[in-house]
Amino acid sequence: MPWESSVSLWTHRDFVRLWIGQSASQLASFAGQVTLPLVAVTSLGAGAAQLGVLRAVQQLPILLFSLVVGVLVDRWRFRSVLVAADLGRALVFASVPLGLGLGLSFLYAVGFAAGVFTVCFDVAYQSALPRLVERDQLAQGNSMLETTRSAAQISGPALGGGLVSLLTAPLAVLASAALFAFSSLSVGRISNRTTTGVPRTGVLRQIGEGLRIVARDSSLRAIAAATCVYQFGFTALTTVYLLFLSRTLSLPSAIVGLVLASFGPGVLIGSLLSAWLPRRFGYGPVVVFAALVSDLVMLVTSTLRGSGPLTVAALVTINVLYGALSQSVDVAVTAVRQLVTPLDVQGRVVATINFLGLGLTPFGALLGGALAAAAGVRTALLVATVWLFLSPLCLTRLRRSLAR
Missing domain, CATH: 1.20.1250.20 (MFS general substrate transporter like domains)
Structure with missing residues:
Protein backbone atom coordinates (compact mmCIF):
# COMPACT_ATOMS: atom_id res chain seq x y z
CA MET A 1 0.00 0.00 0.00
CA ARG A 189 -6.62 29.57 13.58
CA ILE A 190 -6.32 25.78 13.22
CA SER A 191 -9.87 24.47 13.41
CA ASN A 192 -8.94 21.02 14.76
CA ARG A 193 -9.92 21.19 18.42
CA THR A 194 -9.98 17.49 19.25
CA THR A 195 -8.14 15.96 22.17
CA THR A 196 -6.81 12.41 22.33
CA GLY A 197 -8.92 11.46 25.33
CA VAL A 198 -5.92 10.43 27.40
CA PRO A 199 -7.06 9.74 30.98
CA ARG A 200 -5.74 12.21 33.57
CA THR A 201 -3.73 9.68 35.57
CA GLY A 202 -0.44 10.47 37.30
CA VAL A 203 2.22 12.22 35.25
CA LEU A 204 4.91 9.74 36.27
CA ARG A 205 2.68 6.83 35.28
CA GLN A 206 2.07 8.36 31.84
CA ILE A 207 5.79 9.08 31.39
CA GLY A 208 6.43 5.43 32.20
CA GLU A 209 3.80 4.40 29.67
CA GLY A 210 5.59 6.39 26.97
CA LEU A 211 8.90 4.75 27.87
CA ARG A 212 7.31 1.28 27.81
CA ILE A 213 5.71 1.86 24.42
CA VAL A 214 9.04 2.82 22.90
CA ALA A 215 10.76 -0.15 24.57
CA ARG A 216 8.17 -2.72 23.48
CA ASP A 217 7.54 -1.69 19.86
CA SER A 218 10.29 -3.03 17.58
CA SER A 219 10.10 -0.08 15.16
CA LEU A 220 10.14 2.58 17.87
CA ARG A 221 12.89 0.72 19.71
CA ALA A 222 15.03 0.72 16.55
CA ILE A 223 14.38 4.44 16.00
CA ALA A 224 15.28 5.25 19.61
CA ALA A 225 18.48 3.19 19.44
CA ALA A 226 19.51 4.75 16.14
CA THR A 227 18.80 8.25 17.49
CA CYS A 228 20.85 7.65 20.63
CA VAL A 229 23.95 6.32 18.87
CA TYR A 230 23.72 8.97 16.13
CA GLN A 231 23.36 11.93 18.51
CA PHE A 232 26.22 10.65 20.66
CA GLY A 233 28.56 10.15 17.69
CA PHE A 234 27.55 13.30 15.81
CA THR A 235 28.09 15.46 18.88
CA ALA A 236 31.56 13.95 19.33
CA LEU A 237 32.25 14.58 15.63
CA THR A 238 31.12 18.21 15.66
CA THR A 239 33.15 18.82 18.83
CA VAL A 240 36.40 18.03 17.00
CA TYR A 241 35.35 19.08 13.48
CA LEU A 242 36.09 22.78 14.00
CA LEU A 243 39.52 21.91 15.41
CA PHE A 244 40.17 19.69 12.40
CA LEU A 245 39.37 22.51 9.98
CA SER A 246 41.23 25.27 11.77
CA ARG A 247 44.22 23.47 13.29
CA THR A 248 44.80 20.23 11.41
CA LEU A 249 44.06 21.61 7.93
CA SER A 250 45.06 25.21 8.85
CA LEU A 251 42.15 26.74 6.94
CA PRO A 252 41.60 30.53 7.24
CA SER A 253 38.60 31.64 9.28
CA ALA A 254 36.65 32.79 6.23
CA ILE A 255 37.07 29.38 4.57
CA VAL A 256 36.07 27.61 7.78
CA GLY A 257 32.85 29.64 7.74
CA LEU A 258 32.22 28.67 4.11
CA VAL A 259 32.75 24.99 4.85
CA LEU A 260 30.46 25.05 7.87
CA ALA A 261 27.78 26.93 5.94
CA SER A 262 27.76 24.26 3.21
CA PHE A 263 25.80 21.91 5.49
CA GLY A 264 22.79 24.23 5.14
CA PRO A 265 22.12 23.85 1.40
CA GLY A 266 22.57 20.09 1.76
CA VAL A 267 19.97 19.91 4.52
CA LEU A 268 17.59 21.99 2.39
CA ILE A 269 18.08 19.66 -0.59
CA GLY A 270 17.44 16.65 1.64
CA SER A 271 14.22 18.19 2.93
CA LEU A 272 13.00 18.78 -0.61
CA LEU A 273 13.82 15.20 -1.65
CA SER A 274 12.43 13.56 1.48
CA ALA A 275 8.86 13.24 0.16
CA TRP A 276 9.98 11.76 -3.17
CA LEU A 277 12.58 9.25 -1.98
CA PRO A 278 10.26 7.03 0.13
CA ARG A 279 7.69 7.02 -2.68
CA ARG A 280 10.34 5.93 -5.17
CA PHE A 281 12.34 3.46 -3.07
CA GLY A 282 10.30 2.78 0.06
CA TYR A 283 10.96 3.82 3.66
CA GLY A 284 13.13 0.83 4.53
CA PRO A 285 15.80 1.36 1.85
CA VAL A 286 15.84 5.13 2.43
CA VAL A 287 16.45 4.97 6.18
CA VAL A 288 19.16 2.31 5.89
CA PHE A 289 21.03 3.01 2.68
CA ALA A 290 20.87 6.81 2.80
CA ALA A 291 22.23 6.67 6.37
CA LEU A 292 24.98 4.26 5.30
CA VAL A 293 26.01 6.33 2.27
CA SER A 294 26.02 9.57 4.28
CA ASP A 295 28.42 8.02 6.80
CA LEU A 296 30.65 6.69 4.02
CA VAL A 297 30.77 10.19 2.54
CA MET A 298 31.70 11.73 5.91
CA LEU A 299 34.41 9.08 6.37
CA VAL A 300 36.38 10.72 3.54
CA THR A 301 36.81 13.89 5.66
CA SER A 302 39.43 12.38 7.97
CA THR A 303 41.62 11.49 4.97
CA LEU A 304 41.89 15.07 3.67
CA ARG A 305 45.12 17.01 4.02
CA GLY A 306 46.32 20.53 3.28
CA SER A 307 44.39 23.74 2.78
CA GLY A 308 44.34 24.03 -1.00
CA PRO A 309 41.34 24.55 -3.30
CA LEU A 310 40.85 20.81 -3.87
CA THR A 311 40.59 20.18 -0.12
CA VAL A 312 38.09 23.01 0.31
CA ALA A 313 36.03 21.78 -2.66
CA ALA A 314 36.05 18.26 -1.23
CA LEU A 315 34.90 19.50 2.19
CA VAL A 316 32.04 21.51 0.69
CA THR A 317 30.96 18.57 -1.49
CA ILE A 318 31.08 16.18 1.46
CA ASN A 319 29.02 18.51 3.63
CA VAL A 320 26.35 19.10 0.98
CA LEU A 321 25.99 15.37 0.32
CA TYR A 322 26.03 14.50 4.02
CA GLY A 323 23.45 17.18 4.81
CA ALA A 324 21.13 16.01 2.02
CA LEU A 325 21.35 12.30 2.84
CA SER A 326 21.15 12.63 6.61
CA GLN A 327 18.18 14.99 6.37
CA SER A 328 16.38 12.53 4.08
CA VAL A 329 16.92 9.85 6.72
CA ASP A 330 15.67 12.12 9.50
CA VAL A 331 12.43 13.02 7.70
CA ALA A 332 11.76 9.40 6.68
CA VAL A 333 12.34 8.15 10.23
CA THR A 334 10.01 10.87 11.56
CA ALA A 335 7.24 9.76 9.17
CA VAL A 336 7.67 6.11 10.17
CA ARG A 337 7.57 7.01 13.86
CA GLN A 338 4.33 8.92 13.33
CA LEU A 339 2.81 6.04 11.36
CA VAL A 340 3.51 3.34 13.96
CA THR A 341 2.67 5.43 17.04
CA PRO A 342 -0.95 5.52 18.30
CA LEU A 343 -2.42 9.02 18.26
CA ASP A 344 -2.97 9.16 22.01
CA VAL A 345 0.76 8.72 22.77
CA GLN A 346 2.33 10.76 19.96
CA GLY A 347 3.55 13.45 22.37
CA ARG A 348 5.09 11.02 24.84
CA VAL A 349 6.85 9.02 22.12
CA VAL A 350 8.32 12.18 20.55
CA ALA A 351 9.43 13.42 23.96
CA THR A 352 10.89 10.05 24.97
CA ILE A 353 12.99 9.70 21.82
CA ASN A 354 14.13 13.33 22.02
CA PHE A 355 15.04 12.89 25.67
CA LEU A 356 17.01 9.70 25.09
CA GLY A 357 18.84 11.04 22.04
CA LEU A 358 19.66 14.52 23.25
CA GLY A 359 20.40 13.27 26.76
CA LEU A 360 23.57 11.63 25.45
CA THR A 361 24.93 14.68 23.63
CA PRO A 362 26.91 16.12 26.59
CA PHE A 363 28.72 12.79 26.96
CA GLY A 364 29.47 12.71 23.23
CA ALA A 365 31.00 16.17 23.45
CA LEU A 366 33.11 15.16 26.45
CA LEU A 367 34.32 11.99 24.75
CA GLY A 368 35.15 13.82 21.52
CA GLY A 369 37.22 16.39 23.35
CA ALA A 370 38.99 13.81 25.51
CA LEU A 371 39.77 11.59 22.54
CA ALA A 372 41.14 14.53 20.55
CA ALA A 373 43.40 15.47 23.48
CA ALA A 374 44.63 11.89 23.96
CA ALA A 375 44.93 10.57 20.40
CA GLY A 376 44.87 13.65 18.16
CA VAL A 377 42.16 15.49 16.26
CA ARG A 378 42.34 13.40 13.08
CA THR A 379 42.04 10.14 15.01
CA ALA A 380 39.14 11.48 17.08
CA LEU A 381 37.35 12.56 13.91
CA LEU A 382 37.83 9.12 12.37
CA VAL A 383 36.61 7.28 15.49
CA ALA A 384 33.52 9.51 15.78
CA THR A 385 32.66 8.93 12.11
CA VAL A 386 33.07 5.17 12.43
CA TRP A 387 30.76 5.28 15.46
CA LEU A 388 28.05 6.79 13.23
CA PHE A 389 27.83 3.49 11.32
CA LEU A 390 26.06 2.00 14.35
CA SER A 391 23.02 4.10 13.41
CA PRO A 392 22.25 2.41 10.05
CA LEU A 393 22.97 -0.89 11.77
CA CYS A 394 20.16 -0.11 14.23
CA LEU A 395 17.95 1.01 11.36
CA THR A 396 18.24 -2.38 9.64
CA ARG A 397 15.89 -3.65 12.35
CA LEU A 398 13.47 -0.90 11.40
CA ARG A 399 13.66 -1.96 7.76
CA ARG A 400 12.85 -5.56 8.69
CA SER A 401 9.87 -4.34 10.76
CA LEU A 402 8.56 -2.32 7.81
CA ALA A 403 8.93 -5.30 5.48
CA ARG A 404 6.60 -7.44 7.62
Whole structure:
Protein backbone atom coordinates (compact mmCIF):
# COMPACT_ATOMS: atom_id res chain seq x y z
CA MET A 1 0.00 0.00 0.00
CA PRO A 2 1.54 3.40 -0.93
CA TRP A 3 2.35 5.72 1.92
CA GLU A 4 2.56 8.85 -0.17
CA SER A 5 -0.54 10.80 -1.13
CA SER A 6 -1.07 12.41 -4.52
CA VAL A 7 -3.30 15.06 -2.89
CA SER A 8 -1.41 18.29 -2.23
CA LEU A 9 -1.42 19.58 1.32
CA TRP A 10 -1.50 23.13 -0.03
CA THR A 11 -5.29 22.68 -0.17
CA HIS A 12 -5.45 21.57 3.49
CA ARG A 13 -6.27 24.78 5.37
CA ASP A 14 -5.34 23.58 8.84
CA PHE A 15 -2.02 22.17 7.65
CA VAL A 16 -1.19 25.43 5.84
CA ARG A 17 -1.89 27.33 9.09
CA LEU A 18 0.43 24.96 10.94
CA TRP A 19 3.06 25.31 8.23
CA ILE A 20 2.92 29.13 8.26
CA GLY A 21 3.12 29.25 12.04
CA GLN A 22 5.96 26.71 12.21
CA SER A 23 7.88 28.61 9.51
CA ALA A 24 7.63 31.91 11.38
CA SER A 25 8.49 30.21 14.66
CA GLN A 26 11.60 28.49 13.26
CA LEU A 27 12.80 31.72 11.64
CA ALA A 28 12.37 33.54 14.96
CA SER A 29 14.17 30.78 16.85
CA PHE A 30 17.22 30.65 14.57
CA ALA A 31 17.44 34.45 14.44
CA GLY A 32 17.31 34.48 18.23
CA GLN A 33 20.30 32.14 18.38
CA VAL A 34 22.33 35.06 16.99
CA THR A 35 20.64 38.10 18.53
CA LEU A 36 20.42 36.86 22.13
CA PRO A 37 24.17 36.05 22.44
CA LEU A 38 24.97 39.38 20.77
CA VAL A 39 22.91 41.14 23.43
CA ALA A 40 25.07 39.40 26.03
CA VAL A 41 28.30 40.43 24.27
CA THR A 42 27.52 43.96 23.08
CA SER A 43 25.23 45.20 25.84
CA LEU A 44 26.39 43.25 28.91
CA GLY A 45 30.06 42.59 28.11
CA ALA A 46 29.80 38.79 28.31
CA GLY A 47 32.85 36.65 27.61
CA ALA A 48 33.25 33.10 26.30
CA ALA A 49 32.41 31.50 29.65
CA GLN A 50 29.21 33.53 30.02
CA LEU A 51 28.15 32.65 26.47
CA GLY A 52 28.70 29.00 27.31
CA VAL A 53 26.40 29.33 30.31
CA LEU A 54 23.78 31.06 28.17
CA ARG A 55 23.89 28.22 25.65
CA ALA A 56 23.69 25.63 28.41
CA VAL A 57 20.63 27.15 30.10
CA GLN A 58 18.85 27.25 26.73
CA GLN A 59 19.47 23.50 26.24
CA LEU A 60 18.83 22.40 29.83
CA PRO A 61 15.00 22.34 29.50
CA ILE A 62 15.30 19.53 26.93
CA LEU A 63 16.59 17.22 29.65
CA LEU A 64 14.45 18.61 32.46
CA PHE A 65 11.05 18.91 30.82
CA SER A 66 10.80 16.85 27.60
CA LEU A 67 9.10 13.85 29.22
CA VAL A 68 6.61 15.99 31.17
CA VAL A 69 5.81 18.07 28.08
CA GLY A 70 5.11 14.85 26.18
CA VAL A 71 2.40 13.99 28.73
CA LEU A 72 0.88 17.48 28.52
CA VAL A 73 0.79 17.40 24.71
CA ASP A 74 -1.09 14.10 24.82
CA ARG A 75 -3.54 15.44 27.43
CA TRP A 76 -4.28 18.84 25.89
CA ARG A 77 -5.21 20.10 22.45
CA PHE A 78 -2.02 20.46 20.44
CA ARG A 79 -3.27 23.81 19.16
CA SER A 80 -3.43 25.18 22.71
CA VAL A 81 0.15 24.07 23.43
CA LEU A 82 1.45 25.63 20.19
CA VAL A 83 -0.28 28.96 20.87
CA ALA A 84 0.86 29.10 24.50
CA ALA A 85 4.45 28.17 23.60
CA ASP A 86 4.89 30.90 21.01
CA LEU A 87 3.02 33.54 22.98
CA GLY A 88 5.36 32.71 25.85
CA ARG A 89 8.44 33.09 23.67
CA ALA A 90 7.08 36.35 22.23
CA LEU A 91 6.70 37.81 25.72
CA VAL A 92 10.08 36.53 26.89
CA PHE A 93 11.94 38.00 23.92
CA ALA A 94 9.97 41.26 24.10
CA SER A 95 11.14 41.69 27.70
CA VAL A 96 14.84 41.75 26.76
CA PRO A 97 15.21 45.50 26.02
CA LEU A 98 13.34 46.30 29.25
CA GLY A 99 15.32 44.03 31.55
CA LEU A 100 18.92 44.64 30.48
CA GLY A 101 19.56 46.66 33.61
CA LEU A 102 19.27 43.42 35.60
CA GLY A 103 22.42 42.06 33.98
CA LEU A 104 23.43 38.63 32.74
CA SER A 105 21.29 36.83 35.33
CA PHE A 106 18.21 38.24 33.63
CA LEU A 107 19.45 37.08 30.23
CA TYR A 108 20.09 33.58 31.61
CA ALA A 109 16.49 33.54 32.85
CA VAL A 110 15.31 34.62 29.40
CA GLY A 111 17.32 31.85 27.76
CA PHE A 112 15.98 29.22 30.16
CA ALA A 113 12.35 30.34 29.77
CA ALA A 114 12.70 30.44 25.99
CA GLY A 115 14.16 26.93 26.13
CA VAL A 116 11.14 25.64 28.08
CA PHE A 117 8.70 27.11 25.56
CA THR A 118 10.80 25.75 22.68
CA VAL A 119 10.53 22.22 24.09
CA CYS A 120 6.75 22.68 24.29
CA PHE A 121 6.47 23.93 20.71
CA ASP A 122 8.78 21.30 19.19
CA VAL A 123 7.06 18.33 20.85
CA ALA A 124 3.60 19.73 20.02
CA TYR A 125 4.20 20.45 16.33
CA GLN A 126 5.86 17.08 15.75
CA SER A 127 2.86 15.42 17.42
CA ALA A 128 0.30 17.58 15.61
CA LEU A 129 0.91 16.39 12.06
CA PRO A 130 -0.48 12.81 12.39
CA ARG A 131 -3.50 14.25 14.20
CA LEU A 132 -4.07 16.78 11.43
CA VAL A 133 -3.50 14.97 8.12
CA GLU A 134 -4.13 11.51 6.68
CA ARG A 135 -1.56 8.76 7.08
CA ASP A 136 -0.65 8.82 3.39
CA GLN A 137 0.09 12.57 3.65
CA LEU A 138 2.69 12.30 6.44
CA ALA A 139 5.74 12.12 4.17
CA GLN A 140 4.61 15.18 2.22
CA GLY A 141 3.79 17.08 5.40
CA ASN A 142 7.11 16.27 7.07
CA SER A 143 8.97 17.26 3.91
CA MET A 144 7.24 20.64 3.79
CA LEU A 145 7.81 21.33 7.48
CA GLU A 146 11.46 20.28 7.34
CA THR A 147 12.09 22.28 4.18
CA THR A 148 11.02 25.50 5.89
CA ARG A 149 12.95 24.58 9.04
CA SER A 150 16.06 24.05 6.92
CA ALA A 151 15.50 27.35 5.12
CA ALA A 152 15.09 29.08 8.49
CA GLN A 153 18.30 27.45 9.71
CA ILE A 154 20.11 29.10 6.80
CA SER A 155 18.34 32.48 6.71
CA GLY A 156 17.58 32.96 10.42
CA PRO A 157 21.15 33.71 11.54
CA ALA A 158 21.60 36.03 8.56
CA LEU A 159 18.40 37.86 9.48
CA GLY A 160 19.49 38.18 13.10
CA GLY A 161 22.95 39.42 12.21
CA GLY A 162 21.58 41.91 9.69
CA LEU A 163 19.08 43.34 12.15
CA VAL A 164 21.78 43.74 14.80
CA SER A 165 23.90 45.76 12.36
CA LEU A 166 20.92 47.91 11.36
CA LEU A 167 19.33 48.42 14.76
CA THR A 168 21.26 47.16 17.85
CA ALA A 169 21.13 43.74 19.45
CA PRO A 170 18.39 44.52 22.03
CA LEU A 171 16.08 45.93 19.35
CA ALA A 172 16.88 43.10 16.93
CA VAL A 173 15.55 40.64 19.52
CA LEU A 174 12.12 42.24 19.07
CA ALA A 175 11.97 40.81 15.53
CA SER A 176 11.91 37.30 17.01
CA ALA A 177 9.20 38.39 19.45
CA ALA A 178 7.08 39.65 16.55
CA LEU A 179 7.56 36.43 14.55
CA PHE A 180 6.63 34.29 17.55
CA ALA A 181 3.48 36.37 18.04
CA PHE A 182 2.60 35.97 14.36
CA SER A 183 3.12 32.21 14.66
CA SER A 184 0.72 32.02 17.61
CA LEU A 185 -1.93 33.83 15.54
CA SER A 186 -1.51 31.41 12.63
CA VAL A 187 -1.63 28.16 14.62
CA GLY A 188 -4.45 29.61 16.72
CA ARG A 189 -6.62 29.57 13.58
CA ILE A 190 -6.32 25.78 13.22
CA SER A 191 -9.87 24.47 13.41
CA ASN A 192 -8.94 21.02 14.76
CA ARG A 193 -9.92 21.19 18.42
CA THR A 194 -9.98 17.49 19.25
CA THR A 195 -8.14 15.96 22.17
CA THR A 196 -6.81 12.41 22.33
CA GLY A 197 -8.92 11.46 25.33
CA VAL A 198 -5.92 10.43 27.40
CA PRO A 199 -7.06 9.74 30.98
CA ARG A 200 -5.74 12.21 33.57
CA THR A 201 -3.73 9.68 35.57
CA GLY A 202 -0.44 10.47 37.30
CA VAL A 203 2.22 12.22 35.25
CA LEU A 204 4.91 9.74 36.27
CA ARG A 205 2.68 6.83 35.28
CA GLN A 206 2.07 8.36 31.84
CA ILE A 207 5.79 9.08 31.39
CA GLY A 208 6.43 5.43 32.20
CA GLU A 209 3.80 4.40 29.67
CA GLY A 210 5.59 6.39 26.97
CA LEU A 211 8.90 4.75 27.87
CA ARG A 212 7.31 1.28 27.81
CA ILE A 213 5.71 1.86 24.42
CA VAL A 214 9.04 2.82 22.90
CA ALA A 215 10.76 -0.15 24.57
CA ARG A 216 8.17 -2.72 23.48
CA ASP A 217 7.54 -1.69 19.86
CA SER A 218 10.29 -3.03 17.58
CA SER A 219 10.10 -0.08 15.16
CA LEU A 220 10.14 2.58 17.87
CA ARG A 221 12.89 0.72 19.71
CA ALA A 222 15.03 0.72 16.55
CA ILE A 223 14.38 4.44 16.00
CA ALA A 224 15.28 5.25 19.61
CA ALA A 225 18.48 3.19 19.44
CA ALA A 226 19.51 4.75 16.14
CA THR A 227 18.80 8.25 17.49
CA CYS A 228 20.85 7.65 20.63
CA VAL A 229 23.95 6.32 18.87
CA TYR A 230 23.72 8.97 16.13
CA GLN A 231 23.36 11.93 18.51
CA PHE A 232 26.22 10.65 20.66
CA GLY A 233 28.56 10.15 17.69
CA PHE A 234 27.55 13.30 15.81
CA THR A 235 28.09 15.46 18.88
CA ALA A 236 31.56 13.95 19.33
CA LEU A 237 32.25 14.58 15.63
CA THR A 238 31.12 18.21 15.66
CA THR A 239 33.15 18.82 18.83
CA VAL A 240 36.40 18.03 17.00
CA TYR A 241 35.35 19.08 13.48
CA LEU A 242 36.09 22.78 14.00
CA LEU A 243 39.52 21.91 15.41
CA PHE A 244 40.17 19.69 12.40
CA LEU A 245 39.37 22.51 9.98
CA SER A 246 41.23 25.27 11.77
CA ARG A 247 44.22 23.47 13.29
CA THR A 248 44.80 20.23 11.41
CA LEU A 249 44.06 21.61 7.93
CA SER A 250 45.06 25.21 8.85
CA LEU A 251 42.15 26.74 6.94
CA PRO A 252 41.60 30.53 7.24
CA SER A 253 38.60 31.64 9.28
CA ALA A 254 36.65 32.79 6.23
CA ILE A 255 37.07 29.38 4.57
CA VAL A 256 36.07 27.61 7.78
CA GLY A 257 32.85 29.64 7.74
CA LEU A 258 32.22 28.67 4.11
CA VAL A 259 32.75 24.99 4.85
CA LEU A 260 30.46 25.05 7.87
CA ALA A 261 27.78 26.93 5.94
CA SER A 262 27.76 24.26 3.21
CA PHE A 263 25.80 21.91 5.49
CA GLY A 264 22.79 24.23 5.14
CA PRO A 265 22.12 23.85 1.40
CA GLY A 266 22.57 20.09 1.76
CA VAL A 267 19.97 19.91 4.52
CA LEU A 268 17.59 21.99 2.39
CA ILE A 269 18.08 19.66 -0.59
CA GLY A 270 17.44 16.65 1.64
CA SER A 271 14.22 18.19 2.93
CA LEU A 272 13.00 18.78 -0.61
CA LEU A 273 13.82 15.20 -1.65
CA SER A 274 12.43 13.56 1.48
CA ALA A 275 8.86 13.24 0.16
CA TRP A 276 9.98 11.76 -3.17
CA LEU A 277 12.58 9.25 -1.98
CA PRO A 278 10.26 7.03 0.13
CA ARG A 279 7.69 7.02 -2.68
CA ARG A 280 10.34 5.93 -5.17
CA PHE A 281 12.34 3.46 -3.07
CA GLY A 282 10.30 2.78 0.06
CA TYR A 283 10.96 3.82 3.66
CA GLY A 284 13.13 0.83 4.53
CA PRO A 285 15.80 1.36 1.85
CA VAL A 286 15.84 5.13 2.43
CA VAL A 287 16.45 4.97 6.18
CA VAL A 288 19.16 2.31 5.89
CA PHE A 289 21.03 3.01 2.68
CA ALA A 290 20.87 6.81 2.80
CA ALA A 291 22.23 6.67 6.37
CA LEU A 292 24.98 4.26 5.30
CA VAL A 293 26.01 6.33 2.27
CA SER A 294 26.02 9.57 4.28
CA ASP A 295 28.42 8.02 6.80
CA LEU A 296 30.65 6.69 4.02
CA VAL A 297 30.77 10.19 2.54
CA MET A 298 31.70 11.73 5.91
CA LEU A 299 34.41 9.08 6.37
CA VAL A 300 36.38 10.72 3.54
CA THR A 301 36.81 13.89 5.66
CA SER A 302 39.43 12.38 7.97
CA THR A 303 41.62 11.49 4.97
CA LEU A 304 41.89 15.07 3.67
CA ARG A 305 45.12 17.01 4.02
CA GLY A 306 46.32 20.53 3.28
CA SER A 307 44.39 23.74 2.78
CA GLY A 308 44.34 24.03 -1.00
CA PRO A 309 41.34 24.55 -3.30
CA LEU A 310 40.85 20.81 -3.87
CA THR A 311 40.59 20.18 -0.12
CA VAL A 312 38.09 23.01 0.31
CA ALA A 313 36.03 21.78 -2.66
CA ALA A 314 36.05 18.26 -1.23
CA LEU A 315 34.90 19.50 2.19
CA VAL A 316 32.04 21.51 0.69
CA THR A 317 30.96 18.57 -1.49
CA ILE A 318 31.08 16.18 1.46
CA ASN A 319 29.02 18.51 3.63
CA VAL A 320 26.35 19.10 0.98
CA LEU A 321 25.99 15.37 0.32
CA TYR A 322 26.03 14.50 4.02
CA GLY A 323 23.45 17.18 4.81
CA ALA A 324 21.13 16.01 2.02
CA LEU A 325 21.35 12.30 2.84
CA SER A 326 21.15 12.63 6.61
CA GLN A 327 18.18 14.99 6.37
CA SER A 328 16.38 12.53 4.08
CA VAL A 329 16.92 9.85 6.72
CA ASP A 330 15.67 12.12 9.50
CA VAL A 331 12.43 13.02 7.70
CA ALA A 332 11.76 9.40 6.68
CA VAL A 333 12.34 8.15 10.23
CA THR A 334 10.01 10.87 11.56
CA ALA A 335 7.24 9.76 9.17
CA VAL A 336 7.67 6.11 10.17
CA ARG A 337 7.57 7.01 13.86
CA GLN A 338 4.33 8.92 13.33
CA LEU A 339 2.81 6.04 11.36
CA VAL A 340 3.51 3.34 13.96
CA THR A 341 2.67 5.43 17.04
CA PRO A 342 -0.95 5.52 18.30
CA LEU A 343 -2.42 9.02 18.26
CA ASP A 344 -2.97 9.16 22.01
CA VAL A 345 0.76 8.72 22.77
CA GLN A 346 2.33 10.76 19.96
CA GLY A 347 3.55 13.45 22.37
CA ARG A 348 5.09 11.02 24.84
CA VAL A 349 6.85 9.02 22.12
CA VAL A 350 8.32 12.18 20.55
CA ALA A 351 9.43 13.42 23.96
CA THR A 352 10.89 10.05 24.97
CA ILE A 353 12.99 9.70 21.82
CA ASN A 354 14.13 13.33 22.02
CA PHE A 355 15.04 12.89 25.67
CA LEU A 356 17.01 9.70 25.09
CA GLY A 357 18.84 11.04 22.04
CA LEU A 358 19.66 14.52 23.25
CA GLY A 359 20.40 13.27 26.76
CA LEU A 360 23.57 11.63 25.45
CA THR A 361 24.93 14.68 23.63
CA PRO A 362 26.91 16.12 26.59
CA PHE A 363 28.72 12.79 26.96
CA GLY A 364 29.47 12.71 23.23
CA ALA A 365 31.00 16.17 23.45
CA LEU A 366 33.11 15.16 26.45
CA LEU A 367 34.32 11.99 24.75
CA GLY A 368 35.15 13.82 21.52
CA GLY A 369 37.22 16.39 23.35
CA ALA A 370 38.99 13.81 25.51
CA LEU A 371 39.77 11.59 22.54
CA ALA A 372 41.14 14.53 20.55
CA ALA A 373 43.40 15.47 23.48
CA ALA A 374 44.63 11.89 23.96
CA ALA A 375 44.93 10.57 20.40
CA GLY A 376 44.87 13.65 18.16
CA VAL A 377 42.16 15.49 16.26
CA ARG A 378 42.34 13.40 13.08
CA THR A 379 42.04 10.14 15.01
CA ALA A 380 39.14 11.48 17.08
CA LEU A 381 37.35 12.56 13.91
CA LEU A 382 37.83 9.12 12.37
CA VAL A 383 36.61 7.28 15.49
CA ALA A 384 33.52 9.51 15.78
CA THR A 385 32.66 8.93 12.11
CA VAL A 386 33.07 5.17 12.43
CA TRP A 387 30.76 5.28 15.46
CA LEU A 388 28.05 6.79 13.23
CA PHE A 389 27.83 3.49 11.32
CA LEU A 390 26.06 2.00 14.35
CA SER A 391 23.02 4.10 13.41
CA PRO A 392 22.25 2.41 10.05
CA LEU A 393 22.97 -0.89 11.77
CA CYS A 394 20.16 -0.11 14.23
CA LEU A 395 17.95 1.01 11.36
CA THR A 396 18.24 -2.38 9.64
CA ARG A 397 15.89 -3.65 12.35
CA LEU A 398 13.47 -0.90 11.40
CA ARG A 399 13.66 -1.96 7.76
CA ARG A 400 12.85 -5.56 8.69
CA SER A 401 9.87 -4.34 10.76
CA LEU A 402 8.56 -2.32 7.81
CA ALA A 403 8.93 -5.30 5.48
CA ARG A 404 6.60 -7.44 7.62
